[in-house]
Amino acid sequence: MRISFEQMQAEFKRVLLKNGFAENKANECATIFAENSRDGVYTHGLNRFPVFVQYLKDGLINPDAAPSPDDSMGLLERWDGNLGPGMLNARFCMDRAISLAQQHGMGCVAIRNTNHWMRGGTYGWQAAEAGCIGICFTNTIANLPPWGGIDPRLGNNPLIIAVPRAGGHVVLDMAVSQYSFGKLQQYKASGDELPLPGGYDAEGNLSTNAAHIMESKRLLPVGFWKGSGLSLMLDLLVTVLSNGKSTAAVTQAGAESGISQVFICIKPQDDGHTAGLIEQIVAYTKTSRLVEPEQAIRYPGESTLKTREKNLKEGIPVDEQIWQKVLAL
């Protein structure tokens, strides 16, 4: 079943208006959710929307709240997200970082007391659309054991890096777990095995079974000890720069709310060579002989554009049960 972008956006907006959102905020928030599904990130589009509404009902997200300034020093700004909608807060912060970068070459905006931003890539695309390099990351509730440990004590803290490019922006959007939670949920639902081990089962063996991994809560960090270290660093950066809640504090509070994020924006100087340099890198990467002749080498973000085009033309594929659930909200 496929739903048009416009219909999906309108449906989200209707539900948000019913749940305390003002007109303009409902519109922006619904657009971000629909765009996430449009771009193929269903786990943080339609599929996550009912969870978001539940958070609203539970009072974990305040639809009226907007960021307020904590303080600022030079090009480092600190904001308090006041537990507002995470995607609106995140969009606001990247906007601030873009403005700083356009004025000064770069800017860094840290926010505390914010909420899940859904698809991190949203804010990378936002920076790239403004002609800027965007780098952002967030912490989460503990969902990843540190290397050498059994119990989750780290977040799978997504890291986004975006570079603007005329023929399609290059946007990396990666959780530091080998598979994001959304991907594991997808595989669990479909019953398919993961292509590569994504964590450990209850007996401590590497596993490709998403359900077993979600049960043991022992997800695998990317690069084993390296991803574990990277997760800790990202948590340190967002916590120190925002003076906000760490993964430890979020976890001890019991729900993934009031998290911390950082948005860095850089406006590259372009003396006419930049586009050529970018094309050289992308083109050279693609000259490697293929392992599987039918599996082309792609740059980060390349498949997003293809999915976007297809979904805009043919409609966005939806899980019918979830779609019905949203219609009933």
Added chain:
Amino acid sequence: MRISFEQMQAEFKRVLLKNGFAENKANECATIFAENSRDGVYTHGLNRFPVFVQYLKDGLINPDAAPSPDDSMGLLERWDGNLGPGMLNARFCMDRAISLAQQHGMGCVAIRNTNHWMRGGTYGWQAAEAGCIGICFTNTIANLPPWGGIDPRLGNNPLIIAVPRAGGHVVLDMAVSQYSFGKLQQYKASGDELPLPGGYDAEGNLSTNAAHIMESKRLLPVGFWKGSGLSLMLDLLVTVLSNGKSTAAVTQAGAESGISQVFICIKPQDDGHTAGLIEQIVAYTKTSRLVEPEQAIRYPGESTLKTREKNLKEGIPVDEQIWQKVLAL
């Protein structure tokens, strides 16, 4: 065999003075090499020193050259490394970034036409010693196949993130290959198997044999497709920001020289909470139950300090053959 830090530094300095280095540069460069071995990064200390001297003799590194300003805009600076010694150029750039951060909250310094910086962690520790968050990365010659490809077209581009901490800085220093080249050389020399697959053998099977992986040139990126994407992004960032050579251009030129690097420094505001927040994160991570009771969970940089202390007290362990080689240089 163990050599004192002072003796090692003096020996390096003697060789550098013989190879065209001025007194102060020989001293600084020798200190960085000796510190890398002191901190346990033997692959980029003593073990790499003869290669460095060969690069000097081949004219790939100019001992007299120093960075010259390309241009600057706001807090983004661009420098030309003029093919000078990579570690001196890198130290200079992180110094600039620290100055910018101390004045404005943050700074970003990009350099082109530079050379291998040896241990990337050196510049993370440098920033942390100055009370700053340091983030830096470099490109390299192609030594890593992109995900889905057979031939190396990406670099294993190390990424360094450092956060200052009173009880010992937290410093992540990771190549985006599962094992750095230096580590593979170590395992190849010792004949030990890698603890986890580090790449593919000539038949395309995942392998724990360092020699086979180095032969096939098919190293594994951290997190498979994720590390491949991260490597591409880091190359884009250093190339675009420095207007320098990409991994493609360095590789096509034939030798790992004239590479590009970026140094970002952030001076965190500290209203008295920072130290407590950092301790909370480190302590919480260590509360995870251990997989192996004798293998404690460590934060990035923790073992560096222990190795440093031990090596300063007992002397730095050296490969006797390489040490003799240096004595004869």
